[in-house]
Amino acid sequence: MKIICEREPLAAAFQLAASVAPARSPKEILQNVKLTVADDKATFTATDMEVGIRLELAEGLTIESEGAALLPVARTNAILRESTDDRLTIETDDAGVRVLGSRSKFRLPGANPDEFPRVVGFEEEAYHEIPVRLFRQMVKRTVFATDAETGRYALGGVLLELEGESVVAVGTDGRRLARMQGSGTAVGDHKTSGTSTIVPTRAIQLMERAVVDSDETVQLAARANDLLLRTERCTIYSRLVEGRYPNWRQVFPQRENASQIDMTVGPLFAALRQAAIVTDHDSRGIDFTFAEGTLTMEANTAEIGESQVQLPIAYEGESITLTMDHRFVADFCKVLDNESGFILEIESGASPALLSTEDGYGYVIMPMARER
CATH class of the missing domain: 3.10.150.10 (DNA Polymerase III, subunit A, domain 2)
Structure with missing residues (x-):
């Protein structure tokens, strides 16, 4: 087997396949990525016996001879990461695998690729x-x-x-x-x-x-x-x-008397980050108080301090205080754009909050019980 390939697409394909291979395993052969060259493309396969991947590479590839090789993950990753060559040659001989650049040569041990476990292909009709x-x-x-x-x-x-x-x-x-x-x-x-x-x-x-x-x-x-x-x-x-x-x-709240508040991700996330400054691993709850036109976020952690941050909101109704883990609210904000709008639905301090967007995303946060 012998191929000449542009280093960047080669490295990207190898690293993705290598992410499946286990760092440690009683089956040492699994700590390799199998490279198969045939039909005008290179195919990388890797598995830990629970997850498997078959990844094809055709761009930037010149095939001089077909065949297969096992590439040890750690060393091959290091070569591809540290190399400064635009193109690399990978070839096999009786002694193993050679990786060649314009000013570098590496020889890696070569196990028998026929012993590598088969990774299934996609043959489903449904x-x-x-x-x-x-x-x-x-x-x-x-x-x-x-x-x-x-x-x-x-x-x-x-x-x-x-x-x-x-x-x-x-x-x-x-x-x-x-x-x-x-x-x-x-x-x-x-x-x-x-x-x-x-x-x-x-x-x-x-x-x-x-x-x-x-x-x-x-x-x-x-x-x-x-x-x-x-x-x-x-x-x-x-x-x-x-x-x-x-x-x-059953977790999604079904209620008739909840208040629905139009909100935007960016302003909420900015205020949340400020309020969370005085929280720690053991004290993650922040009090969210919804009152006439204002959301107030308050945190109080012994030996760290207190915070109070206010955010104008379109809310009219009785004051409701809901204690939530600030990390859970932040996670919701992180997967949306700052400009994204959403509906925040609340009913009482003892009921879960429901955050939902128009494109089919719903997120339920259970309230925390927290002593002041």
């Missing part, structure tokens, strides 16, 4: 096709709310519900819940079943990173135990999280 912009929003607006640190495994991923034109993504850690919905196209009568299509947080983040601006759509195929994503240049496979997701629809 799948959902989703616009790239919507898919990215679905991931970015929900993945931060998942819970990857506790033993509640079903919350350690994003729930996908795909049926007909309806596509929904949900993330929750039990204290807040994010839901993004939109429209896609079902091919071959594809649909998910119940609340079991839970994609691990790490895997769905990889899927979002693998999508590029030139992709118009992504294809998602849910099976009994795994999910496949395909774009024009890559396929990603992920096992699903075991367990069943909670009934997230």
